[in-house]
Amino acid sequence: MGLEIERKFLLANDGWRGLAKGVAYRQGYLCASKERSVRVRIAGDQGFLTIKGATVVATRREYEYQIPLADAHAMLDDLCPQPQIEKKRYSIPYQGFVWEVDEFFGLNHGLIVAEIELDREDQPFARPEWIGQEVTGDSRYANAALCLHPYSTWSR
Amino acid sequence: MGLEIERKFLLANDGWRGLAKGVAYRQGYLCASKERSVRVRIAGDQGFLTIKGATVVATRREYEYQIPLADAHAMLDDLCPQPQIEKKRYSIPYQGFVWEVDEFFGLNHGLIVAEIELDREDQPFARPEWIGQEVTGDSRYANAALCLHPYSTWSR
Numbered sequence: 001m002g003l004e005i006e007r008k009f010l011l012a013n014d015g016w017r018g019l020a021k022g023v024a025y026r027q028g029y030l031c032a033s034k035e036r037s038v039r040v041r042i043a044g045d046q047g048f049l050t051i052k053g054a055t056v057v058a059t060r061r062e063y064e065y066q067i068p069l070a071d072a073h074a075m076l077d078d079l080c081p082q083p084q085i086e087k088k089r090y091s092i093p094y095q096g097f098v099w100e101v102d103e104f105f106g107l108n109h110g111l112i113v114a115e116i117e118l119d120r121e122d123q124p125f126a127r128p129e130w131i132g133q134e135v136t137g138d139s140r141y142a143n144a145a146l147c148l149h150p151y152s153t154w155s156r
Numbered sequence: 157m158g159l160e161i162e163r164k165f166l167l168a169n170d171g172w173r174g175l176a177k178g179v180a181y182r183q184g185y186l187c188a189s190k191e192r193s194v195r196v197r198i199a200g201d202q203g204f205l206t207i208k209g210a211t212v213v214a215t216r217r218e219y220e221y222q223i224p225l226a227d228a229h230a231m232l233d234d235l236c237p238q239p240q241i242e243k244k245r246y247s248i249p250y251q252g253f254v255w256e257v258d259e260f261f262g263l264n265h266g267l268i269v270a271e272i273e274l275d276r277e278d279q280p281f282a283r284p285e286w287i288g289q290e291v292t293g294d295s296r297y298a299n300a301a302l303c304l305h306p307y308s309t310w311s312r
Contacts, residue, residue, distance in 0.1 A: 030186075031187030031189075035235070036187075038194045038207075049221065065223060074219075079192050079217070
């Protein structure tokens with residue numbers, strides 16, 4: 001079991017582009033509620049099953065297991081509801097941390113968010129100049145929420 | 157991925173007792189619907205995570221992964237809703253098949269069912285004299301259903 005402590009931001013500009021090669025992600029949810037979610041993810045050529053508990057402030061319990069790629073494909077194709085998440089993840093090192101920039105496609109086209117994983121909620125970190133508004137705790141940006149209410153359907 | 161083809165029966169008598177040593181099972185569900193379920197199980201000293209699809213006749217897709225025992229305990233304690241399933245499983249070989257007799261405790265005390273796993277739905281098999289009425293397809297006997305509507309609450 002791990003504790004996932006994450007902060008999430010929108011992007012201020014395109015300064016992050018070209019700093020890392022993107023990896024294709026596809027993910028869906030066997031279930032998703034406030035209390036718990038079970039995610040099936042394909043990251044590049046690897047499959048994962050991830051169980052997460054409720055988020056308290058920026059922290060949630062997380063259990064992740066690698067599973068056969070074929071199982072992940074079959075579960076996404078046959079068991080997880082549509083629509084699902086398609087994105088590219090760019091892992092960008094910056095002053096001792098790794099920023100994960102997610103560029104969404106499909107029904108979430110146009111959305112780009114950046115996440116940083118911390119060891120504790122109040123841990124200080126440097127912000128690259130391309131990091132914009134913080135959206136940690138805004139549940140609309142949770143990937144499970146983006147399946148149910150994709151970015152393209154938001155009223156802005 | 158596997159296909160799970162199972163038939164389920166009530167017990168006609170106590171003739172099965174003493175034929176195998178029971179193994180303690182504890183299990184709960186991260187989610188459970190007609191379309192899919194995610195089960196956390198502790199069987200003896202082993203932990204498992206099992207994803208199942210919808211049952212069509214006696215068959216359903218099943219994906220099972222062994223996970224650390226500590227993870228299974230933590231997920232059952234902290235993430236899976238109560239009540240959960242407590243039972244002892246007795247694996248009893250009989251004429252080329254293995255019958256799994258589940259004796260339930262807690263809120264399902266008094267319920268005993270026997271299951272046989274087949275390679276195809278119409279595969280013939282011999283019934284021990286202690287096998288009673290078939291309940292394959294009776295959704296009340298599904299373990300996920302027994303969490304929500306335990307045997308002790310049934311009107312009989």
